[in-house]
Amino acid sequence: MKILLVDDDPELLKCLSESLDCHGYTTSQFADSAKALEAYKSENFDVVISDYRMPGMDGLELLKKIRSYDPEASLIMITGTVDLYSAIEAVNSGARGFHLKPLKMGELLASLDMIENQINCSRRHQ
Numbered sequence: 449m450k451i452l453l454v455d456d457d458p459e460l461l462k463c464l465s466e467s468l469d470c471h472g473y474t475t476s477q478f479a480d481s482a483k484a485l486e487a488y489k490s491e492n493f494d495v496v497i498s499d500y501r502m503p504g505m506d507g508l509e510l511l512k513k514i515r516s517y518d519p520e521a522s523l524i525m526i527t528g529t530v531d532l533y534s535a536i537e538a539v540n541s542g543a544r545g546f547h548l549k550p551l552k553m554g555e556l557l558a559s560l561d562m563i564e565n566q567i568n569c570s571r572r573h574q
Contacts, residue, residue, distance in 0.1 A: 449564055450492065453477045454484040454510065455499040455526070460549070464497070467553055473560070481505040488514055488521075495563055497556075500527035500534055508538055515542045522563045526551060 451473050455461050461477040468475050476491070478484035481502055488496065496514060500507040507525055514521045524545040525538045535546045545559035 449494040449560065449567075450474045451476075451560075452484060452488055452491075452493040452496045453498075454481055454496065454502070454507070455479065456502045457499070460499075464551070471557060481507070481510045485510060485513055489517060494522065494567060495560060496521065496523040498523060498525060500525050500538065501529065508534070508541060511538065511541050511543060522567070524556070524559055524563075 451468060453461055453464055453468075453475050455464075456479050458479055461479065465475045465477050476487060476493075478487060481498070482505055484496075484498070485505070496510075498507040498510055505513075507527075511523050511525070514523060521542070522544050523542065524547065525535075525543045526547045526549060527534065528549040530548060538546050544563055547556055547559070
């Protein structure tokens, strides 16, 4: 699976990318959500993992723009702040997961496995 990573923390992007690459995923990283949106429109990504709070376009706005461009897009939100309202808003807007930082790789990988199974199932039924 090809994953688009979006976070304004370059260290987190690097660590997350390396971890996911070790688990067999292909990743592209962006610290700027507007550039990430353009990359999403020009490449085929299976999943977007985005920080919720970022300068400029935040993760929720990115999610909504990606979903307007591709209603079937799979997006997972990550955040460093515990905010139930944000989690509910993200899920109601189409996020397939919401994870708190520091990330627990097992939980994130479980979300990715679920999304991968849904993608494979929908492809078999086409």
